[in-house]
Amino acid sequence: MRLPLSWLLLGLSLLLTALLLGSLATGPLPLSLTESLQALLAGETSQLAPHKLLVVQEIRLPRTLLCLAVGGILGLCGAVMQGLFRNPLADPGIIGVSGGAALGAALAIVLLAPLDQQLQAKVGLGLLPLLAFLGGALTTTLVYLLGSRQGGTSVTVMLLAGVAITALSGAAMGLLSYLADDQMLRDLSLWQMGTLAAGKPADMLLALATLAILLLLFVRDAGPLNALLLGESEARHLGVNVQSLKRRLILLTAAGVGVAVAIAGMIGFVGLVVPHLVRLLCGPNHVRLLPLSALIGAALLLGADMLARTLLAPAELPVGIITALLGAPFFLWLLLRGRRTL
Template identity: 85%
Template sequence: MMRLPLPWLITLSGGLLALLLVGSLATGPLALSLGESLRALLAGQESGIEAHKILIVQEIRLPRTLLCIAVGGMLGLCGAVMQGLFRNPLADPGIIGVSGGAALGAALAIVLLAPLGQQLQSLLGIGLLPLFAFLGGALTTTLVYLLGSREGGSSVTVMLLAGVAITAFSFAVIGLLTYLADDQMLRDLSLWQLGTLAAGKPADVALSLAALALLLLLFMRDAGPLNALLLGESEARHLGVNVQALKRRLILLTAVGVGVAVAVAGMIGFVGLVVPHLVRLLTGPNHVRLLPLSALVGAALLLGADMLARTLLAPAELPVGIITALLGAPFFIWLLIKSRRTL
């Protein structure tokens, strides 16, 4: 397969993302043309555009669109890093248990601490759900890393198994909390577990965009060591890579990225699995190309999925996690079939 130069690929991916961004601003219960959405986005107080259109585009659709870009970019980027670290195209960002821990933290906030969450929101402007989701993911990652640590280094295999076990335990506790929840709590918990981008606040958008920029910068610094790691840990050590420090750094940074994504948008699956593998098919395994393109394609994929979620059952809205699962599950099955001889 012919592979285009990296600047061309970034330009094409960025152009697609820009088109989807404009389309997202025009998509919703109130249909707007692309021209109207752009004018409303750039409009001032005396632009002649109806005030309600300016409000819808600037205060509702733009924050949601930017949140889509940030969360999709983080999931795609973290998925590429995890697949490189585990040297397995079937790995995804939740493989170290951070998604399960974040889900458990959010469930505790919804079912057991709802009154406290309202007080915290009014006092500090911070919702208890995203705070507990992030803390749950961070604590899970710390526990997984401690379980996988041993004298002289750490074991990725033990971390993987610990992540699976902790994820299973987390969802068992979530099942118990679901049994104890009332109707409103149960609805909130269900919607959050399916993933939603509708409630993104300016603080969530700013945090997510900042996290995406920081992660991309830090991960790109490790693109060369990740390429060396693809040859095997022994070979990477011979090439001068501190493998243990690299694994520790990548796992902790991935936990930050996935924790932030889950905290602001809920459980959104398959983006971190599908996107890096798709990009790898187009560009090869070089992480200098793979990482930025995974961020761009992840943002575009989640933005497209969110547009489908808003339009398929309009004026009702589907959780975006359902759309990503419907798109990602067949791809995952195809990937399993393709890889069955080597698994």
């Protein structure tokens, strides 16, 4: 059943508003929705307790906005990858960016831990997000070079190169895990499972800016992506510069996923499941698919983060575990539902 775009936008806007208020009220310090709204809109004359204002405005609001931004980036990049590869099983990690980012983070945690701590103390920025982003960028560049040939790029070769490099990154991470001590191994494991607890206001601003830029640039390419669904030859006949389109979308996706992974760690299934759900609701037209994937990705990750904070309260689960628990059964249902056409 495909719903009108206006209904979907209205429903998602209401859902995101409810989730935002619920996220502000969720945590070890119990707050009502009314108190959360008061803290969100509070001025200097607010009657709310100062510690509640601090918790909402300085801790929960930045984390909530970070959830929205990272979820939006992953959902949006997943929709682009599935359209570019014309494969419903594609996700942002298919070009190796997630594996490269994970390896960069592992290097920062295991081999460069003293330098990372010094930088954190002096400038407030550690090596982990920087090396994670550089690892994803370098991996994507390598995959693109391997897939390049005279006259263009081969999507198939890039796909296979991404799989191979992801396997190599996994092997290198296994070696680093073997060399790590107990604390390093715990830090590495938590990062691999994904977490938004360590996000800073600077991370939030970077993620929001990245989402806005990607959404603007990707929506501009919605028409060419629709043409590409017909096949590369047909898209060329319709006037699409296929090689330029592939290069641009791959590099932008790598940048977006690199930022998301560097900030929040490895969060799976959002970029894989969300585009499927959006296609069920509104069809394959990328003019609708791209913005709705960003909205539903944001809602999914925010809901998962709320569950991560409440299921074992006052302890907190890594959000990547929640997205896997939610996403894997849904994806299996999609496979069973469409097995005759896959």
